[in-house]
Amino acid sequence: MVWHIAKRELYDNLNSLRFALATVLLLGLMLTNAVVHLREHPHRVKQYQNGVSKHQNELQSHAENSLFKLAVEGPGDLHKQLSDLRFCAEGGETFLSVYAEGGYGRWSTDRLESFWILAYPTSTPNRKNVRTVVTKVDWGFIIGYVLSLVALLFTFDSISGERERGTLRLTLANSIPRHTVLIGKFIGAFLSVYIPFTLAILVNLLIISTSSDVHLGLDAWGRLGIIFFITILYTCLFLALGLIVSARVQRSAVSLVILLLVWVVFVVFMPNTLASIAGRSKSSGPSLDFWERSEKLHKELSRDYYSNRYKEPEDSPKGLQMDGEYVTKDAEQQEQLHAEQQNQRIEQVIRARSITRLSPVTIVQNLLESFAGTGFERHLQFLENVKSYAKEYRTFIEDTDRADPDSLHIFGVREGMSQKPVNPEAVPTFKDKLDFSKDFNTAATELLLLSLFVLVLLSGAFLAFVRVEV
Amino acid sequence: MLITLIRRELLDNLMTFRFAATVFIMLLLVVANTFVLIKDYESRLESHNDSVNMHKRQLQETITYSAGSADQISVARPPNPLSIFNVGFDKQLGNEVPIKHVYVPSLWDARTHGSSNPFMDMFASMDLVFIFQVILSLLALIFAYDALAGEYENGTLRLVLTHPIRKGKILVAKYVSAMLCLTIPLLMSLLLALILLTTSTFIVLNTDDFLRIGGIIFTTIVYLSIFYLLGLLISAATRRTSTALMLSMFVWGFLILVYPNMILTVAPRYKAPKERETSAYSKIEQMWKEFDKERKNYLATDDFPGEDWGYDLRGWGSRSAYLTGNSHLLFYKYRSVMKFTGLGEEDEPKIPHARKHFRYLGPRIIDTAEKTWLVRKPALEDIYIHPAKMERIWLKLSPVGLYDQTTEAWAGTDVTGVRDFFDAARQYRKQVIDYFYDMDIFGSRQWFSSDKGAAEWSNLPHFRYKRVDSYTNAMRALPDLCFLLMINIMLFLVIYSVFVKSEV
Numbered sequence: 001m002v003w004h005i006a007k008r009e010l011y012d013n014l015n016s017l018r019f020a021l022a023t024v025l026l027l028g029l030m031l032t033n034a035v036v037h038l039r040e041h042p043h044r045v046k047q048y049q050n051g052v053s054k055h056q057n058e059l060q061s062h063a064e065n066s067l068f069k070l071a072v073e074g075p076g077d078l079h080k081q082l083s084d085l086r087f088c089a090e091g092g093e094t095f096l097s098v099y100a101e102g103g104y105g106r107w108s109t110d111r112l113e114s115f116w117i118l119a120y121p122t123s124t125p126n127r128k129n130v131r132t133v134v135t136k137v138d139w140g141f142i143i144g145y146v147l148s149l150v151a152l153l154f155t156f157d158s159i160s161g162e163r164e165r166g167t168l169r170l171t172l173a174n175s176i177p178r179h180t181v182l183i184g185k186f187i188g189a190f191l192s193v194y195i196p197f198t199l200a201i202l203v204n205l206l207i208i209s210t211s212s213d214v215h216l217g218l219d220a221w222g223r224l225g226i227i228f229f230i231t232i233l234y235t236c237l238f239l240a241l242g243l244i245v246s247a248r249v250q251r252s253a254v255s256l257v258i259l260l261l262v263w264v265v266f267v268v269f270m271p272n273t274l275a276s277i278a279g280r281s282k283s284s285g286p287s288l289d290f291w292e293r294s295e296k297l298h299k300e301l302s303r304d305y306y307s308n309r310y311k312e313p314e315d316s317p318k319g320l321q322m323d324g325e326y327v328t329k330d331a332e333q334q335e336q337l338h339a340e341q342q343n344q345r346i347e348q349v350i351r352a353r354s355i356t357r358l359s360p361v362t363i364v365q366n367l368l369e370s371f372a373g374t375g376f377e378r379h380l381q382f383l384e385n386v387k388s389y390a391k392e393y394r395t396f397i398e399d400t401d402r403a404d405p406d407s408l409h410i411f412g413v414r415e416g417m418s419q420k421p422v423n424p425e426a427v428p429t430f431k432d433k434l435d436f437s438k439d440f441n442t443a444a445t446e447l448l449l450l451s452l453f454v455l456v457l458l459s460g461a462f463l464a465f466v467r468v469e470v
Numbered sequence: 471m472l473i474t475l476i477r478r479e480l481l482d483n484l485m486t487f488r489f490a491a492t493v494f495i496m497l498l499l500v501v502a503n504t505f506v507l508i509k510d511y512e513s514r515l516e517s518h519n520d521s522v523n524m525h526k527r528q529l530q531e532t533i534t535y536s537a538g539s540a541d542q543i544s545v546a547r548p549p550n551p552l553s554i555f556n557v558g559f560d561k562q563l564g565n566e567v568p569i570k571h572v573y574v575p576s577l578w579d580a581r582t583h584g585s586s587n588p589f590m591d592m593f594a595s596m597d598l599v600f601i602f603q604v605i606l607s608l609l610a611l612i613f614a615y616d617a618l619a620g621e622y623e624n625g626t627l628r629l630v631l632t633h634p635i636r637k638g639k640i641l642v643a644k645y646v647s648a649m650l651c652l653t654i655p656l657l658m659s660l661l662l663a664l665i666l667l668t669t670s671t672f673i674v675l676n677t678d679d680f681l682r683i684g685g686i687i688f689t690t691i692v693y694l695s696i697f698y699l700l701g702l703l704i705s706a707a708t709r710r711t712s713t714a715l716m717l718s719m720f721v722w723g724f725l726i727l728v729y730p731n732m733i734l735t736v737a738p739r740y741k742a743p744k745e746r747e748t749s750a751y752s753k754i755e756q757m758w759k760e761f762d763k764e765r766k767n768y769l770a771t772d773d774f775p776g777e778d779w780g781y782d783l784r785g786w787g788s789r790s791a792y793l794t795g796n797s798h799l800l801f802y803k804y805r806s807v808m809k810f811t812g813l814g815e816e817d818e819p820k821i822p823h824a825r826k827h828f829r830y831l832g833p834r835i836i837d838t839a840e841k842t843w844l845v846r847k848p849a850l851e852d853i854y855i856h857p858a859k860m861e862r863i864w865l866k867l868s869p870v871g872l873y874d875q876t877t878e879a880w881a882g883t884d885v886t887g888v889r890d891f892f893d894a895a896r897q898y899r900k901q902v903i904d905y906f907y908d909m910d911i912f913g914s915r916q917w918f919s920s921d922k923g924a925a926e927w928s929n930l931p932h933f934r935y936k937r938v939d940s941y942t943n944a945m946r947a948l949p950d951l952c953f954l955l956m957i958n959i960m961l962f963l964v965i966y967s968v969f970v971k972s973e974v
Contacts, residue, residue, distance in 0.1 A: 017713060021720045029728065036735045092592035122588040126562045128578050128799070130885045131858040132865060133562065135594070135731045145727050153719055157712070256715060257488050257612055261495050268604055269499055275593035276506050289524060349589045356593075376592065 001176055002184045009188020013154065014195075022150045023196035029142045030200035034207040036137065037087035042213040044082055051079035051099060056429055063424040067404070068417045070427065071397045074102035074116025078389065080382045081432040083373035084220050087208065088227055089365060090136040091375025097123045100386040106334070107298075111314075112323055115331035115412060118390050120342045120383070140368045143231050144361040147197060148238045148267060152259045154189045155242025157252035159465065164252060182243070182465045189239050194232075201228070219436065223371045230371070233450050234364045238263075240457035247464040270359035278355035290341055297333050301326065320408070320416050327412030342383075349376060360453060363446050370443035373434045377442045382432055389430045396428055471635060475643035483613065483651040492609045493655045499601050500659035504666045507554045507597065512672045514549040514561070521566060521583040522546050529927050533809060533920035535911050536828075538927065540807045544568040545898060545933045546583070547891045550883055551673050554663075555686050556599040556874070558883030562591075567892065569899050571836050571906065572803040574843035577892050578850060579801065598663065599877045602690050603870055604726055606656065607697040611718040613648050614701025618969065619714045637970050645698070645962075652694055660687060681940040685880040685947060692954045693873040697722075699961035706968045729868050740860040742853040750849035751797045754842045758793055758802050761838040768830060774823040779806065781824040785813035785919060800846045800853075804835060808918035821915065829913030836903060858885065869957060872950050879947035882937055886946060894935045901931045 013019050058076040062069045079099045086093065097120065104116040126133055135141055162168035171181060205224070209216050216224075242259060249255040305326040312319035353376065356362040369375030401407050401418045410416025483489055525544050532538040546566045553560040564580025573579070621627035630640065664683070667673055675683075701718050708714045769777045776782060780789050787810035795802035813821070865871030878884040906912060909929075916925045 016716075018716050018720070021716075025720065025724065025728065029732065032732055032736055095589060095591045124582070124588045124591065126591065127564050127580070127582060128854075129562070130559070130577070130854055131861055132734070134734050137731055137735060141731070146723065149719075149723055149727070153716065161712075253616065253711070253715065254487050256719075257491055260608060260612070260719075261491055264605060264608065265495070265499070269503070269596070269601070272594055272596040273503055273506055276510055276595065292528075345587045345589050348587050349592070352590070352593060376589075 001180050002187065005171075005176075005181060005184025006187040006191065009158070009185055010191050013188070013192035018150075018153055019192060019196065022153070022193070023199065025146065026142070026150070026196050026200040027203060029137060029146060030204035031207070033087055033137050033139065033142065034204045037208060038211050038213060041086065044086075045213070047098070048079055048082050051077060055079065059427050059429060060424040063422040063427050065421060066419045067397065067400055067422050068414055068419055070422060071401075071411070071417060072113055072115055073104045075389070075393055075430060076102050078102060078386050078430045079432070080379070081434060083378070083434060084214060084216055085223060085227075085372035086138075086374050087204075088139040088224070088372035089368035089374050090138040090140065091365075091369040091372070091378070093374050094125050095123055096376065096379045097121045100383065102390075112327055112413065115327055117331050117335040117338065118386065119335075119338045139227070139372075140365040143234060143368070144365050145267060147193070147231070147235060148361070149263060150197075151189075151193050151235050151238035152242050152256075152263055154193050155239050156246055156256040156259050158185050158189055158243065159246040159468070160249050160252040160255045161246075163250065178466050179462060182462060186239060186243060186461075189242070190235070193235060193239070197231075197235075219434075223373070223436075226371050227368055230364060230367050230447070230450070233454055234360065237360055237450070237454050237457055240454065240461045243461040244457065244464045247461065247468050266359055267361045271356050271362045274356045274358060275352050278352040290337075294334060294337055297337065298330060301330055301333065315415070317408070317410075320410050320413050324410040324412035324416055331412075346380065357446065357449065360450070363450050363453075367443050367446050367450065370439045370446075373439065378434075378439070381435065381438055385432050386430070389428070392428050396426075400426075472639055472643055475635070475640060476647045479643055479647035480650060483647060488609075488612055489651060492612075492652075493658065496601075496605060496609075496655040496659045497662065499605065500598060500663050501666070503596060503598065503601060504554065504663040508666060508670050508673065510595075511549055511551065511554055512670065515672055517583050517586065518546055518548050518565070529930075532927070533811065533924040534807075535906075535914065535917045535925045537807050537809045538925055539571055539902075539906070540805055541568070543570070543902065543930070545895050545935070547580075547888070548935065550881065550887070550937070551667075551675060552679060552682055552686075552881035553597065553883050554667070555597060555683065556877040556881045556883055557595050557597045558878040558881065559885055559888050560883040561595055563885075563888050567895050569895065569902055570803070571832065571839065571899070571903055572805060573801070573839045574846075575892060575895050575899060576847070576850060577889055578799045578854070580892070599686070599690075599874065602656070602693070603873060606652065606690070606694050607726060607870075608722055609655075610648075610652055610694050610697035611701040611722050613652060614698050615705055615714040615718045616711045617644050617648065617702055618705040619709050619711045620705075622709045623711055638966060641702075641966060641969055644702070645695075648698055649691070649695060652698065653691060656687075656690060656694070678937075678940040682880050682882070682943055685940070685944060686877050689873060689876045689880065689947070689951060689954065692951065692958060693869060696869045696954065696957050696961065699958060699965060703961060703965045703968065706965055706972065709972075725868055725870055730865060730870055733864050733867070734861055737861070737864045740857045742857060746849060746852055747797065747800065750845055751795070751800050751802075753845050754800060754802045755795060757838055757842050757845075758795075758804060761804065761834060762793060764834060765831065768827065772823065772827065774820070779827075780808060780918075781820045781827065783808075783810065783813060783817050783820060783824065783918070785810040785817055785921065787811050787919070789918075800849055802842060803839070806831075810919035810921065812921045813919050824918065825913045825915065828917050829910070832906070832912030855885070866950065866953070869954065872954050872957075876947045876950040876954065879950065880943055882943055884946070887938070887943075890938055891935055894933075898931070898933045905929070905931055 055076045055078065058073070059070070062073055077099045078101075080097075099121065101119040101121050102116050103119040104114065106114040106117075108114065159168065162171070172178065208214055241262070245258050245262075246252070246255050249258065305322065309319065309322055309326075312322065353362075353366070357366070366375070366377075370377055398411075400422055401409060401411075404418035404420060406420070407418040408416040525542070525546070529538060529542045532542045544566055547564075549565075550560045563577060564582055566583060567575045567580040569575060618627070621630075627640075631637070667675065700721065701714075704717050704721065705711075705714045708717060765779070766777065769779060774781060779791055783789075787808070789806075789808040789810075791804070791806035793802070793804050862871070862875060866875065875884065879887070881887070882890075911917060915922055
């Protein structure tokens with residue numbers, strides 16, 4: 001009986017104007033998405049590959065030179081691995097830097113040279129951009145905004161419309177339990193939304209996967225499967241909402257007005273307003289700006305160093321020890337400063353993101369980001385990888401230096417460290433990886449939250465319909 | 471008769487659920503967002519003031535004129551209070567630009583205050599115009615969808631037309647009453663927003679600002695009317711409420727959600743040819759190379775032996791000089807900085823030569839900078855401004871884009887409005903240079919050394935930035951406003967012809 005009702009709903013919808021319009025709209029959007037992705041992605045891939053090969057070449061040439069050179073100049077720029085699924089969720093990637101900097105050559109004197117530090121470049125593409133900035137049409141946008149609107153447009157009259165026409169009374173006059181009717185209607189609406197959407201997605205994936213520039217591996221297809229599942233959950237949320245309002249309200253026009261207003265508030269306004277409430281920077285920061293602080297730290301250290309250094313002869317082991325301490329301490333301090341600044345910025349964003357989670361559209365966009373391997377959470381993972389790599393790299397330098405019997409093992413000075421070339425193969429290289437289990441962990445809360453919303457609304461729809469008076 | 475019709479329609483509309491919902495939602499959203507936007511503006515203003523004070527302090531601490539004029543003089547763009555209505559480019563573009571005698575500042579040399587967090591750019595910023603754009607258009611369509619189709623279905627239209635009334639009058643009555651109904655929530659929410667604005671101690675609005683806000687309100691009403699007429703047209707054409715409603719919603723979704731975001735990725739992108747950039751840059755580079763030759767020539771031929779630009783001064787401090795450029799932004803400059811805290815005995819005879827050299831060099835640098843600006847300015851226009859303008863034309867094909875850009879122009883947050891600030895910055899640079907000439911700063915000892923007293927910055931002219939008057943804003947908004955009005959008239963004529971010809 002459920003299938004019977006669902007089938008009737010489906011046939012009703014298939015012939016309707018909204019079905020045609022929804023199909024055209026979704027197909028058009030998905031086509032645009034695929035075309036834009038194919039236009040932009042190869043360029044990004046090339047940039048990434050150039051970055052990686054530059055990093056490897058630098059390491060090799062430094063290694064062939066000497067261990068000291070490796071210790072001074074560091075590993076160079078470390079690039080973030082690209083996600084093949086960026087068309088699913090853009091995730092504000094343009095505002096996240098694509099690399100972390102292994103910065104060197106900050107200062108040098110005639111005898112000493114600064115050591116490399118880990119720094120975090122920023123990406124501000126719009127500072128000098130006089131072009132209008134628009135939202136990227138990714139799956140997140142299509143699903144979050146357009147599909148949810150379509151879902152409401154398919155359900156707003158499914159009960160109130162029948163009541164107006166009097167057919168609901170007719171249906172319920174037969175010996176069909178109410179929940180069967182509701183489930184049938186739900187399935188019918190679901191299928192009518194998902195037929196055009198699946199079609200659009202298939203066209204989109206067909207175009208993307210047949211292109212020679214993009215290779216979607218098994219992992220990517222698995223992720224796409226999860227994304228599809230999330231989309232289903234999200235759509236169910238709005239279908240259930242539509243059914244609730246449709247059941248409670250006598251006229252379908254009123255039902256649509258309510259639904260649209262709810263949609264506008266939750267989908268369009270809440271993410272933006274909440275982000276600006278939460279993200280307001282507390283300007284209790286230090287009055288000195290970043291570079292001033294950096295300079296001050298360096299100056300203080302230099303003063304201490306120079307006031308003691310002249311007492312020792314230039315080449316004495318104690319003098320070298322002081323040199324080494326000076327250089328390593330400086331690198332440590334500066335790296336710490338950069339990390340602090342980065343952490344402050346990250347905290348502010350995390351605060352803003354945690355509050356925006358109240359809106360279902362943000363939840364679904366965060367989920368898509370997580371599983372597409374883009375966005376802020378992914379950036380944090382990348383930064384973790386970079387940090388652990390920097391540690392590994394430094395340990396490697398120390399160990400190799402220790403293994404060299406000719407070295408004095410004084411870090412930071414040319415005379416105190418191993419001057420021998422290193423086997424380039426032994427030097428660890430940076431390889432950023434997308435980690436599925438980590439992605440899943442970051443997404444778990446949001447996935448649960450979304451499921452909770454869906455369950456609450458579905459039971460709400462059930463209660464609303466059971467109690468409805470015909 | 472017309473009055474009776476309008477009264478009937480008005481009562482019909484006012485007593486509906488949708489009107490109550492409209493008022494409620496508008497008030498809720500506008501008040502909540504104004505509150506947030508004011509807070510946001512306040513924090514931006516605070517950050518601006520902090521930055522201004524910091525630069526003042528840093529400048530006071532600078533010991534030589536060469537160091538100050540190379541790095542430390544800068545002007546900051548205050549946030550525009552009307553960015554609460556339409557944020558436009560106010561937040562996005564750089565808000566601080568260094569003033570140096572070695573180049574003419576432009577928008578592309580600007581940076582942002584150090585305290586801002588670049589990650590926060592990820593979140594879209596919202597403004598009141600965005601609310602009107604989304605909500606009011608939706609409400610207008612909701613009011614319009616059954617205005618004619620409903621009467622066809624109920625048969626009331628036939629009843630009305632049995633009286634000796636012209637169809638045009640019915641249309642006018644419907645239009646006037648619905649517009650009245652829609653303007654009520656708009657004005658109410660705007661009044662509340664204005665009350666909130668005036669209670670904030672940080673925001674000072676003058677008469678010009680109120681005129682601009684008036685302009686924004688008028689534009690909003692015109693925009694609203696477009697969507698109402700669009701809804702009316704759909705209603706008249708489809709004759710069935712359910713079809714009209716569905717079609718209206720899809721039209722709304724397309725115009726608000728899809729078109730503005732999709733068109734720029736689909737439309738052909740206009741880009742200035744690469745040669746424009748390279749040719750302009752090589753011209754600029756050439757000018758500076760010529761300057762460099764002249765400079766070296768001076769060093770070689772002056773009566774001081776040796777060709778060192780720093781005249782072998784051996785005091786305590788640092789010095790650096792180099793030519794540097796960025797081909798992407800067509801930026802090129804000669805930078806020379808000397809910071810000596812003390813000079814030795816043997817330096818004393820060299821000092822007159824050095825001063826003469828720098829006195830000679832200052833005007834040459836300024837000349838070259840002005841000359842390169844004449845090349846750079848049109849090139850920047852061609853490479854950055856012109857393509858952006860072409861793109862905006864695509865957006866203007868929809869009323870949403872037109873509305874957005876008109877209100878931007880009113881608020882002064884469009885690119886032109888932001889660029890006014892850089893005009894002011896260029897003016898200020900001239901003042902600073904005049905001051906430098908007047909005080910003979912290029913040829914002073916403090917240009918490179920602070921051993922006989924540090925550089926004195928307190929008499930430097932102050933920078934004052936005043937936004938253009940509301941008349942200029944109106945002139946900038948006028949073309950797009952006319953387009954909006956034209957769309958209105960055309961839509962009305964189309965509806966009229968459809969409605970008059972239709973059979974009841």
